[in-house]
Amino acid sequence: MSAIQSKLGFGPEAARARGTSSTISVGIVGAAGYAGGELVRLLLSHPNVRLVGLHGRNRENQPIELSHPHLSASGLVIDQAMPEADAIFTALPHGVAAGMAAEIVAKGSALIDIGPDFRLHDPADYPRWYRLEHPAPELLAQAVYGLPELHREEMRAAAHRAITIVGMPGCYPTATILTLAPLARAGLIGDLAVDAESGVSGAGREVKQDLLFSEVNESVKAYGMFTHRHTAEMEQELQEQGARGPLASRDANPGVATVDFLPHLIPMTRGILASCHVRPTRPVTQADLDALYDEAYRDEPFVQVVSDAPATKHVLGSNLCRVWCRVDPRSDRILAIGAIDNLVKGAAGQAVQALNVLFGLPETTGLEQYPIAP
């Protein structure tokens, strides 16, 4: 399909043409997986990005359509060389990006890791949650947690340091933390249970029997009971929000010391819905809640505070996060629900958002896509 590449006007030639005015050269390591493919899809439409290298294990000189048939029109090729670029995205199994990080930052590239290697601040959390001794704790100490809605200023500061490493949030934490941050900042989370459903793409592209169509279709199951690794991120960030709030304490929200998180696998490809059951630390009214969420998100381009229960179909294919929060007049409990596309706001899209933050671009650049429905 080599003749196709330039027909749509967005193949490599178009990219090269565009490149003259582009300021950011970008490489992707781990381009053959689902998050990697989604990154390519988004970056091909980014007006300020030049894709200079795609790296995929065992894919030397393979046209991209062997990994991502839907991207054949790009004419791109995956190769084995580690790309050199202003920014490197890594989308790799845990432990791998941390092993490469020193080499990447030594070349002056900003490292945006979609995997989990730079998410947790405490190195001791890696053996605890990932059974992994972190291979580069000194780099971990320099990493910022790449949730722009919470850490925008830190990310901007990191961009000006000699070493720039952003650990992108996991898909479940993105949905959960955005849904709960206004409550956490207000110190309202007394007890918390988070129940979430994920599309199957969240499990990655690894070939396992559990992920076969015939096993997943027409079924739902819980998994990762008590041990899902994303729990650690939620605890870290929600505790920190408490410490940033008016109560200024990591213990402001007793319910987030040990987040009771339960993920489910359901028969769909994309999307995460996080339902958060909160027993508040003090009585609140709906007006209180509305004010908290309005203050938190009214200027955020990607967070929509909605009044109807969100569905993942409402955000599919977009970088949007929908958040809904209500207090139950009967029980005084709070229910907060968030929805994202796990591969966009939960992975590749948010990574592009982080790139925009680091390089001083408007945050929505390249991310203006509306959701696709039905």
Place this chain on the structure above:
Amino acid sequence: MSAIQSKLGFGPEAARARGTSSTISVGIVGAAGYAGGELVRLLLSHPNVRLVGLHGRNRENQPIELSHPHLSASGLVIDQAMPEADAIFTALPHGVAAGMAAEIVAKGSALIDIGPDFRLHDPADYPRWYRLEHPAPELLAQAVYGLPELHREEMRAAAHRAITIVGMPGCYPTATILTLAPLARAGLIGDLAVDAESGVSGAGREVKQDLLFSEVNESVKAYGMFTHRHTAEMEQELQEQGARGPLASRDANPGVATVDFLPHLIPMTRGILASCHVRPTRPVTQADLDALYDEAYRDEPFVQVVSDAPATKHVLGSNLCRVWCRVDPRSDRILAIGAIDNLVKGAAGQAVQALNVLFGLPETTGLEQYPIAP
């Protein structure tokens, strides 16, 4: 397809032949819906049942395949006449069965209502949860809640009364109550959040835009926040289990006074998974939990206490309920998960089980089907 009916050896002729040794004549009112169709499917294989009448609104003299193409081989016909029989199953929108009940029981039929009209003991719960003034509170007072694992003896007693009415549990309550009953009996439920996923058939066969394939597919959403009608059943039954337990108090489980129940609609046809997050009233060990569940269910033919997280696919098409319960050593919270097929154990199958209880048959009669997978 009229010639087909007797070929499989289980059409009306076979039924008539079989009928000579059968003791129970059965009619179904509301045979054209999903629960009604599932009842027909199950009863056609029941060795002690003679199907004497199917009733469906606006379906006078229609061959059953116009409503249920998969049952065409039965040769059955849906008509408008109200059947007379030893037992009448009603599978109708709320309020309708209650309106018919007096007529049915006056003829001496046992009434097994799959709808909600005889589930809640307190007549005041009907206006509260269903916006319906119960049309026959005097009959409601005679009804028993048809969850055999909890109310078997009451059901047997009801069978010998002049008026026999069984209000079958809803699909969510069946899964949730079976999952939590051992904890409730032990007074362990301090705080409770129940998050459940349901297949779309649980919403019935009514034609609504929200239930179109293109709207449901590749999406998940919560619904019925704070107001789902099945909440009332859960509260009633779990409080009662507390009152039956060693603490002998309806308040033994503070977490069930107002159950925090949240259902989700996911893209599958059948199945309910209920994930119950419990903050216990006192510390427990896994051995405690194992003992409670073993005691509760070791002799129950349809409840499987399992050690791997249950999936709805493990019970699809069967009357089985799988239950899993663990205490989290990190947080001391309890997580209990239950899985059923909403149309079998959650509706038609459990109704057949109730019939077996009422008529003194082994409870598994006609319900021996193994789940179907993949």
Place this chain on the structure above:
Amino acid sequence: MSAIQSKLGFGPEAARARGTSSTISVGIVGAAGYAGGELVRLLLSHPNVRLVGLHGRNRENQPIELSHPHLSASGLVIDQAMPEADAIFTALPHGVAAGMAAEIVAKGSALIDIGPDFRLHDPADYPRWYRLEHPAPELLAQAVYGLPELHREEMRAAAHRAITIVGMPGCYPTATILTLAPLARAGLIGDLAVDAESGVSGAGREVKQDLLFSEVNESVKAYGMFTHRHTAEMEQELQEQGARGPLASRDANPGVATVDFLPHLIPMTRGILASCHVRPTRPVTQADLDALYDEAYRDEPFVQVVSDAPATKHVLGSNLCRVWCRVDPRSDRILAIGAIDNLVKGAAGQAVQALNVLFGLPETTGLEQYPIAP
């Protein structure tokens, strides 16, 4: 959600700003259906379009999110007034657009009808296939069939006439005609069977029991046997391709006089795959076929001639059509397969492509989206 509209930078204010340099004002009649929603989604990203009016039956002054929750960020409103604009798109049940057409073209608007009212040249085909006496045969005589790959010049010519009406192809015909046109032009179609699978959105958003999730999921069925209305378009266009080819005869392809077309409904939302079994009129080699397809499509931006069997997932969300064609060395039969997204290339996307043709824009304007996968 009124505050959200301008956050993403593509709400009405952004549109208004953009509008200053836009040359085309556009209205949509029938904006609440699936094709209408997809049009809105695509046009919101079109750099030369100003959306000036959305019309939907019984939706007076409704925010668009009541019909299309995924588009809430646009801040658009559906109203009842018939829009006035340079171009009007109609996405309506058959017969309705034809009834409105005179009024629309009288105001000087170009009419781009996504429905079937202006597809068939012979007015007698409407009673035959649609049981409808065409209400405006004099306008029908002026309409062009809006498949740009086959009728680009006619469309351009129509743009300069006093009355501009484009009848957009149906979804099945788009896939089938693009897949077969090179063979038809060469007079190669001796015998033809077309078997196609469609996602459920192709049936529209009308609320019918047959389209409920529980009825469609985990099933496949054929429908419209011998009578599907799209058959007429296929016959018209494939015959015409024969007349345009070197054999210059409408009878050059005996297999297209009565196209043997069979559509299937399968459990997915979007996508059409058309598998065309051809008994050729004369022996051909693979090299012959490759040359025919290369000649036909090498300069077409939206048609990809591929060497691996196309899947609908490879084009989902994009305006691309993938085409594959092979001769079987064992039987000398030809197999040609085409894949599109029925709502994009099969409806809204192709309509935007037609708009671009009519208004002299590059054909890919606003249609550069890559497919979305997985």
Place this chain on the structure above:
Amino acid sequence: MSAIQSKLGFGPEAARARGTSSTISVGIVGAAGYAGGELVRLLLSHPNVRLVGLHGRNRENQPIELSHPHLSASGLVIDQAMPEADAIFTALPHGVAAGMAAEIVAKGSALIDIGPDFRLHDPADYPRWYRLEHPAPELLAQAVYGLPELHREEMRAAAHRAITIVGMPGCYPTATILTLAPLARAGLIGDLAVDAESGVSGAGREVKQDLLFSEVNESVKAYGMFTHRHTAEMEQELQEQGARGPLASRDANPGVATVDFLPHLIPMTRGILASCHVRPTRPVTQADLDALYDEAYRDEPFVQVVSDAPATKHVLGSNLCRVWCRVDPRSDRILAIGAIDNLVKGAAGQAVQALNVLFGLPETTGLEQYPIAP
């Protein structure tokens, strides 16, 4: 879950009790796959069968729920020993059963092979279609093709021979041959294109990227173009039906010399629909067709000739095959459509039917299940 096994009354103890009156001991080789699991499910309900051994590669002494969680209540164990029994079912990759066959039949067991090793009469077809030199051509010569509706008498005769081997039909051939046999017997098939859709379970349980949920969901593709191995069976059997018909010639149906067969993978788990486009050798009326199908199938318990287009959901979980056949008055072409559950009538169910034929039982024994819907 060991305590569960006997609760439902159909675990090993029940089987042992039942076994006293059972006449057939049965073993399964390849019990861990989808067809193997379905065999276990069906045989557990078969009143005349005693399951004496389950064999699965690398599954020594594994409880069955590790392979088939839905069958945990059976208490069965998969082991490594080759079972000895009256009948052995093999459900294995091609070539494996043929290698074991001599050993199995030497012990006097009847061999019922669900795989392809004994389907094709001509040993030369194995290298041609399977790239496999048949390891036991002398046994192949003794095998009968196990489609009872066509070969019942041969199967009965084989049961009385020293060596009894039945090669069970593939899933696509079962649907296609049953759909076309009446036409083939009448010598009506002048030209033929068979387009079929299959659920993903038809591809087996092997772990491949192509079969991951995220790859299959929301997509349809053709595969095996010109080369699908089931083509050979269709040609063999349809030619033979021609030779058995009144024209008594293998060439009576020119359209079946090289069957133009195209399978599609669609996003569902179970089911096959085969749409057969026939150009007849001579004019026929609908009355002719009705007579042919009535004659062929009026006494067949598992074949339903229907007047509405069949859907796979109408037969799911059952051993039924639905067949529909119409002549198009406009084109004089014939369209015939068949639907089965690929794992029941297309594999395990038909194998049980074959067992019933071999052992002189009523053919529906253990196969009376109605389809399950929705």
